[in-house]
Amino acid sequence: MLVNGKWTADWQPVQKADDHGRFVRQVSSFRNWITPDGSAGPTGTGGFAAEAGRYRLYVALICPWASRTLMARRLKGLDGLIPVTVVNPVMGTQGWEFGGHDDAEEDPLFGARHLHEIYTRAEPQFTGRATVPVLWDMKRDAMVNNESADILRMFDTAFEGLAPSDLRLYPAALAGEIDALNAQVYDRLNNGVYKAGFASTQEAYDEAVAGVFEMLDHLEYRLTGDYIFGGALTETDIRIFVTLIRFDAAYHGLFKTNRRQIADYPRLWAYMRRILARPGVRETVNMDHITRGYYSIKALNPSRIRPVGPAHIEAALRETAAGI
Ligand SMILES: N[C@@H](CCC(=O)N[C@@H](CS)C(=O)NCC(=O)O)C(=O)O
Numbered sequence: 100m101l102v103n104g105k106w107t108a109d110w111q112p113v114q115k116a117d118d119h120g121r122f123v124r125q126v127s128s129f130r131n132w133i134t135p136d137g138s139a140g141p142t143g144t145g146g147f148a149a150e151a152g153r154y155r156l157y158v159a160l161i162c163p164w165a166s167r168t169l170m171a172r173r174l175k176g177l178d179g180l181i182p183v184t185v186v187n188p189v190m191g192t193q194g195w196e197f198g199g200h201d202d203a204e205e206d207p208l209f210g211a212r213h214l215h216e217i218y219t220r221a222e223p224q225f226t227g228r229a230t231v232p233v234l235w236d237m238k239r240d241a242m243v244n245n246e247s248a249d250i251l252r253m254f255d256t257a258f259e260g261l262a263p264s265d266l267r268l269y270p271a272a273l274a275g276e277i278d279a280l281n282a283q284v285y286d287r288l289n290n291g292v293y294k295a296g297f298a299s300t301q302e303a304y305d306e307a308v309a310g311v312f313e314m315l316d317h318l319e320y321r322l323t324g325d326y327i328f329g330g331a332l333t334e335t336d337i338r339i340f341v342t343l344i345r346f347d348a349a350y351h352g353l354f355k356t357n358r359r360q361i362a363d364y365p366r367l368w369a370y371m372r373r374i375l376a377r378p379g380v381r382e383t384v385n386m387d388h389i390t391r392g393y394y395s396i397k398a399l400n401p402s403r404i405r406p407v408g409p410a411h412i413e414a415a416l417r418e419t420a421a422g423i
Pocket of ligand 1: 164
């Protein structure tokens with residue numbers, strides 16, 4: 100991580116643990132919002148008006164948090180307005196790196212070798228982890244936001260004037276329900292799998308893995324329509340999808356969340372495939388980056404051997420690509 104703008108020690112996956120060995124995720128620190136007219140959003144300062152080609156999104160395709168912003172960008176038709184740079188899926192000793200792997204790109208803005216250089220460009224004395232996603236303002240040379248939950252939400256509304264869309268990821272009528280379910284899904288599923296994977300005590304693992312499967316069981320039970328709130332896709336579906344698509348190929352093995360696979364849940368499996376089949380979504384899923392990235396986390400897999408992967412995931416991706 101960075102301490103007062105200097106990279107310190109080797110990158111380690113475990114961020115912080117509490118007294119019981121529970122994994123604790125860092126709170127994001129750049130929290131400005133792009134808005135239609137540049138007025139300030141719910142947090143941070145103003146001055147970030149929606150403009151075509153002004154902002155760049157830095158992502159890792161292994162990362163579920165980054166992937167949810169990438170999905171929103173595609174589904175909201177913002178690809179032409181917001182360029183993307185994809186980092187290498189394998190963490191080096193200095194965290195995320197540019198280039199050096201299929202579909203990993205060089206940094207087009209500053210020729211940076213590591214993502215942490217983008218953080219110190221934004222804030223020379225930055226202390227914290229250099230995480231993806233990063234939303235960068237190429238006009239003001241500033242970091243807008245590094246919290247995927249905020250980015251997902253601003254992508255829903257900020258660019259309506261430039262790229263009108265019928266899709267409402269956070270419709271006002273469902274706001275309360277979305278917030279409530281998001282909180283559960285985040286804690287028990289999205290971050291729950293990480294809490295299981297990075298637990299350093301049996302007790303912390305047991306607690307996390309129980310939460311993961313309670314949440315999956317609950318979602319399986321309540322999924323009676325095409326999407327979690329009925330007939331229309333919302334941001335909650337995106338948040339659930341990014342974990343489901345990684346589950347059988349990465350979390351089930353590496354994070355030991357192995358009571359069941361998503362393929363064992365009939366509704367969740369069909370739901371995952373339904374979302375995967377929506378135009379644009381398949382292109383945001385890169386299974387090579389996902390398995391390469393997760394299985395290269397040395398603390399969990401010292402040999403870095405990447406397992407062959409479940410055939411059903413490969414088939415689902417292949418069939419979706421072929422439009423079956
Ligand atoms: N709260 C952040 C979390 C992002 C996050 O944890 N990203 C991970 C990758 S999945 C990361 O970049 N980790 C680098 C590190 O911890 O040094 C968000 O949702 O945007």
